[in-house]
Structure formats: C-alpha cells, structure tokens
Amino acid sequence: MKVASVSDIKRIDELASARYGVSHEILMENAGAAVARVVDMVAGVRNLLVAVVAGTGNNGGDGLVAARHLASNGAEVRVFVVGREDKMTDLARINLARVRSAGIPVEFVSEENISELRSELEYSDVVVDALFGIGLNKPVEGVYRKAIEAVNSSGAIIVGVDIPSGVNGDTGQVMGVAVRADYTVTFGLPKPGLLLYPGAEYAGEIFVSRISYPRALLEDESIQVETNDPVFIPPRRPDTHKGDYGKALFVAGSRQYLGAPLFSSMSFLLAGGGYSRLATVASIVPHLGSKASEVVYEPLAETANGTVAYANLERLLKLAEWADIVVVGPGLTTEEETSRLVREVVARVDKPVVIDGDGLTAVSASPEVLRKRSKPTVLTPHLGEMSRLTGVGVDEIKQDRIGVLRRACRDLNSIIVLKGAHTLVGMPDGRVYINLSGNPGMAKAGSGDVLVGTIAAMYGLGFPIEVAVRMGVFVHGAAGDYVAARRGIDGVTATSIMHALPRVLQALREDIDGLYALYALREL
Numbered sequence: 001m002k003v004a005s006v007s008d009i010k011r012i013d014e015l016a017s018a019r020y021g022v023s024h025e026i027l028m029e030n031a032g033a034a035v036a037r038v039v040d041m042v043a044g045v046r047n048l049l050v051a052v053v054a055g056t057g058n059n060g061g062d063g064l065v066a067a068r069h070l071a072s073n074g075a076e077v078r079v080f081v082v083g084r085e086d087k088m089t090d091l092a093r094i095n096l097a098r099v100r101s102a103g104i105p106v107e108f109v110s111e112e113n114i115s116e117l118r119s120e121l122e123y124s125d126v127v128v129d130a131l132f133g134i135g136l137n138k139p140v141e142g143v144y145r146k147a148i149e150a151v152n153s154s155g156a157i158i159v160g161v162d163i164p165s166g167v168n169g170d171t172g173q174v175m176g177v178a179v180r181a182d183y184t185v186t187f188g189l190p191k192p193g194l195l196l197y198p199g200a201e202y203a204g205e206i207f208v209s210r211i212s213y214p215r216a217l218l219e220d221e222s223i224q225v226e227t228n229d230p231v232f233i234p235p236r237r238p239d240t241h242k243g244d245y246g247k248a249l250f251v252a253g254s255r256q257y258l259g260a261p262l263f264s265s266m267s268f269l270l271a272g273g274g275y276s277r278l279a280t281v282a283s284i285v286p287h288l289g290s291k292a293s294e295v296v297y298e299p300l301a302e303t304a305n306g307t308v309a310y311a312n313l314e315r316l317l318k319l320a321e322w323a324d325i326v327v328v329g330p331g332l333t334t335e336e337e338t339s340r341l342v343r344e345v346v347a348r349v350d351k352p353v354v355i356d357g358d359g360l361t362a363v364s365a366s367p368e369v370l371r372k373r374s375k376p377t378v379l380t381p382h383l384g385e386m387s388r389l390t391g392v393g394v395d396e397i398k399q400d401r402i403g404v405l406r407r408a409c410r411d412l413n414s415i416i417v418l419k420g421a422h423t424l425v426g427m428p429d430g431r432v433y434i435n436l437s438g439n440p441g442m443a444k445a446g447s448g449d450v451l452v453g454t455i456a457a458m459y460g461l462g463f464p465i466e467v468a469v470r471m472g473v474f475v476h477g478a479a480g481d482y483v484a485a486r487r488g489i490d491g492v493t494a495t496s497i498m499h500a501l502p503r504v505l506q507a508l509r510e511d512i513d514g515l516y517a518l519y520a521l522r523e524l
C-alpha cells in the first residue's frame with residue numbers, strides 16, 4: 001500500500017476536485033462517515049456517550065460530520081470545539097451549522113473553560129480526536145495542549161481522525177504533546193507519521209478509508225513511499241541443484257566475534273540459499289565448523305589481534321568471482337588493517353555486495369568507494385551506523401528518517417536498510433519501503449547478522465536485488481514475530497529467529513494472504 005506524505009495528500013486533494021470533480025465537501029462527508037463507522041465497529045453506537053473534540057480546521061470538520069452521523073445512528077453526542085468560531089474553515093463552519101440544527105450540543109472551549117473539558121470527557125465512552133490532522137504545523141501549546149491532555153486522561157476509547165493530534169504526519173515525531181489514540185481512521189492513504197515511531201504508537205490500530213478518492217490518484221507513481229508488502233516465494237523446483245539457490249560469500253568474524261559469522265552464513269542456508277561460503281580467521285574455523293557444518297569454510301590469515309589480515313585480499317577477490325553475492329562485515333572488528341581490506345574488497349568486487357556491522361564503519365571512512373561501484377551495494381546500518389555513514393546526528397535522523405534515508409541512498413548510490421522499529425528500506429531512485437514486521441524482542445545482538453544472511457538468501461532465490469533486500473527485511477521481521485508469538489518476546493534471539501526463517505518461507509508459499517493480512521492496515 002502506498003504511504004502518502006502531507007504534500008502528496010494535498011496534491012491528491014487538489015486533483016480530486018480539479019480533475020475528477022470530487023469536491024472537498026464530498027471527501028469530508030465520507031471521512032466523517034468512516035469515523036462514525038469505526039466508532040460503531042469498536043464500541044457499538046447505540047446509546048453510546050460520544051464526545052467529539054474538534055479543531056477549527058478541516059480535521060475538525062471531519063469530526064463534526066462524524067458527530068452528525070453518530071447522533072443519527074443513536075449515540076448521545078456532544079461537540080467541543082477548541083478555538084475561535086471566527087477562525088473556522090468554510091467546510092467546518094457549514095458542518096457546525098448542520099450539527100447545531102440537528103440539536104447536538106456544541107461548546108466552544110477556551111482558556112476560560114478548559115478545566116471543565118476534562119470532567120466532561122470523563123463521562124464519555126468514546127472521544128473522537130478531531131483537533132489537528134495534516135494541518136499541524138507547529139508544536140502544540142496553550143489551550144490545545146490542555147485539550148489533548150484532557151483527551152488522554154479521559155479514560156475513554158479514543159478514535160483519532162486522520163492522524164492522532166500532535167503527531168507530525170510526515171515524520172511521526174510528537175510535536176510537544178499528542179493524543180494517544182486506540183484507533184486512528186486515516187483518509188485516502190496512511191501517512192508516514194502513522195507508521196514511524198513514536199507516531200505509530202500514538203496511532204493505535206489504523207483503519208484506512210479511501211473516502212472515494214479516484215484510485216489512479218492513490219496508486220500514482222509519484223508517491224514514493226509504500227509499506228513493505230511481501231511477494232510470493234516460488235517453490236523449490238525438483239530439477240534444481242544448490243547453485244540454483246545462490247552462492248554467497250561471507251567475509252566475517254574474528255577471534256573475538258564468533259556469533260556474527262555463524263548467524264549470517266547459516267541464516268543464508270536456513271532462508272533458502274544454496275551454497276554458503278564463510279571466509280573467516282583460521283583460529284575460529286574448527287569451533288564454527290562444529291556448529292554449522294553445512295557452511296563451507298575458508299580459513300584466513302589473521303592479524304596479531306585475531307582479525308582478518310590484509311594479506312587475504314587476492315584470495316577474497318578470487319572467492320568473490322565464484323559467488324553471486326558477497327556479504328562483508330559481521331564481526332570483523334574495526335581493526336585498521338581489516339578495515340583497509342574491507343574498503344579494497346568493496347571497491348574491487350564486481351558483484352552485489354551487502355555491507356553490515358563493522359564493514360559499515362570501514363566504508364564510512366571513504367564513501368567514494370561506494371559511489372564508484374557499478375554493481376548494487378546494500379548497506380544495513382542501525383541508527384548509530386547510519387549516523388557514521390551520513391555524518392547526521394542520531395537525533396536529527398529520528399526527526400526525519402525518510403528524508404535522511406532518501407538523501408543517503410542517492411548520495412551513496414546504495415540500497416540502505418535503516419534498521420529499527422519499523423525498519424525502512426531506501427532505494428537510490430528515492431523509493432522508500434516501511435517494514436511492518438518485527439518486534440522489540442529482536443533488539444538483541446546478533447539479530448542483525450541473521451538479517452544479512454536472509455537478504456543474501458532472497459537474492460539466491462532469484463529476486464532482483466531491490467526485491468531481495470525488502471523481502472529479507474520482511475521475512476526476518478516475520479521470523480522474529482513467529483518466535484515472539486510461540487516462545488514469548490524474550491525468547492527472540494538470533495538463534496531462534498534463524499530457525500524460524502524456514503517457517504516464514506513456508507507460510508509465504510502456502511498462505512501469502514494470511515501472512516499479508518497479519519501486517520496489512522485494515523481497509524474500510
């Protein structure tokens with residue numbers, strides 16, 4: 001599903017009326033009706049005590065339309081408008097008049113009577129939050145802040161209109177304070193702010209209503225963000241051999257880090273890859289060999305500190321000629337000699353390369369190595385590594401993940417996986433995918449190593465590199481969810497995620513609709 005930025009929605013809104021004759025009034029009527037329908041779905045509308053807290057903009061307008069529909073369907077509705085009547089938009093004003101003529105009580109809230117709002121809301125079963133939507137354009141203060149605090153302390157079921165008020169629609173950042181909605185009914189398409197934390201937490205369960213926007217507008221290629229939806233994984237055909245499922249070379253590990261090489265190279269096989277070759281320091285090969293015998297090992301010369309020595313360069317370049325894809329980085333350490341080797345390998349390997357962990361630190365020192373590559377480059381940084389790669393501070397990245405990611409992909413000519421809650425996958429052409437699988441149990445050392453093995457396996461299964469990366473991210477997160485559901489969220493470890501990979505592939509082959517439904521936003 002496409003994910004529309006605030007400016008995308010404004011463009012769609014313009015075109016809907018200019019090109020398709022679908023006026024804003026029609027859209028608002030449908031929006032309010034969708035909100036009323038969800039209130040009925042989640043709380044049952046008959047004799048329900050509903051308070052609609054409306055702003056003076058069109059988000060408030062939606063709330064007023066919802067009030068009219070809810071009253072018509074038998075709910076006890078009261079409307080609280082925060083702000084001045086003379087500030088209302090035309091559409092909000094028109095709908096205020098309709099609410100009044102329907103005999104629904106309306107109260108204007110200002111600094112003088114804001115304290116009464118809190119007690120009024122405590123008597124409500126449901127509060128509809130229609131203060132701000134995509135029009136939010138500065139931190140929330142004064143009477144609006146107090147109104148949001150009153151909504152949050154009401155103890156009622158809270159239904160957000162379009163966006164929980166106070167959440168930035170594009171970034172998911174909270175602008176001072178925000179409504180903690182149990183449900184959010186969003187119009188046309190979801191906004192990034194509903195899918196990026198902390199906004200995703202404030203949105204609660206999301207319902208999407210198209211409100212009769214013409215389909216062509218909602219699927220337009222100019223909308224460059226979408227949810228990371230899984231694609232069907234073809235069956236393993238009988239007349240195939242291991243080479244048909246990809247040959248991956250992993251340059252990983254050191255005397256200090258034994259898990260990373262194991263998890264990355266073994267995950268490749270468990271996610272369907274055909275031939276996994278691990279080039280790592282000789283001293284840990286016997287240990288790894290006993291744990292992952294299906295991996296083929298290339299014992300390498302090591303530095304005094306037990307890291308991969310530069311002298312292995314020619315050997316690694318030769319091995320790379322054999323491979324379909326090369327993964328560099330997990331557990332290599334940031335030993336200067338080893339980092340120098342990483343930069344040389346990345347510069348000269350004429351194959352798709354996935355760079356993870358300490359490999360990212362190595363290439364951060366000379367990003368032009370990435371720019372010069374002709375074959376696809378995949379980077380899999382978490383926030384800290386992304387900050388080193390881009391020179392942008394972690395807090396600044398959090399303020400605009402999609403913008404920072406998009407610029408970095410273009411600047412480094414790389415596919416970048418910005419890991420975290422709702423991992424983002426950015427493409428050099430500006431497209432960004434928001435991944436909805438995964439859980440906080442995965443925030444554990446080693447789970448990133450499983451991810452790179454899974455990405456390489458998707459490429460081995462035959463997906464084009466861009467699809468392989470986003471499928472790897474989806475499958476990895478779904479595997480983490482599979483473990484959390486069956487063993488408890490604390491049972492999610494690199495090992496348990498790794499062993500759940502085949503289950504997810506099986507589910508994708510046998511019941512992709514069921515798996516898709518697990519992560520898709522609910523459509524009205």
Ligand SMILES: NC(=O)C1=CN([C@@H]2O[C@H](COP(=O)(O)OP(=O)(O)OC[C@H]3O[C@@H](n4cnc5c(N)ncnc54)[C@H](O)[C@@H]3O)[C@@H](O)[C@H]2O)[C@@H](O)CC1
Nearest residue numbers: 013027028057058059132133134135136137138139140162
């Ligand atoms: N654009 C569209 O196609 C549609 C928009 N609709 C609704 O219209 C909403 C957008 O309406 P508006 O553009 O009127 O804006 P909002 O209703 O989201 O915001 C109301 C006004 O609040 C003011 N404001 C912003 N931040 C503030 C702050 N921190 N403190 C105090 N005041 C602040 C702004 O001047 C803004 O115009 C959407 O979110 C959606 O709910 C729907 O009717 C469906 C169609």
Ligand SMILES: Nc1ncnc2c1ncn2[C@@H]1O[C@H](COP(=O)(O)OP(=O)(O)O)[C@@H](O)[C@H]1O
Nearest residue numbers: 419420421438439440442443445446447448449
């Ligand atoms: N709160 C979270 N919710 C969902 N997934 C998460 C969360 N925190 C981390 N993850 C996932 O777990 C993995 C962590 O990888 P990473 O930070 O590289 O750990 P390591 O390098 O130690 O393996 C990433 O795939 C990331 O998306």
Ligand SMILES: [K+]
Nearest residue numbers: 132161163165
């Ligand atoms: K709202």
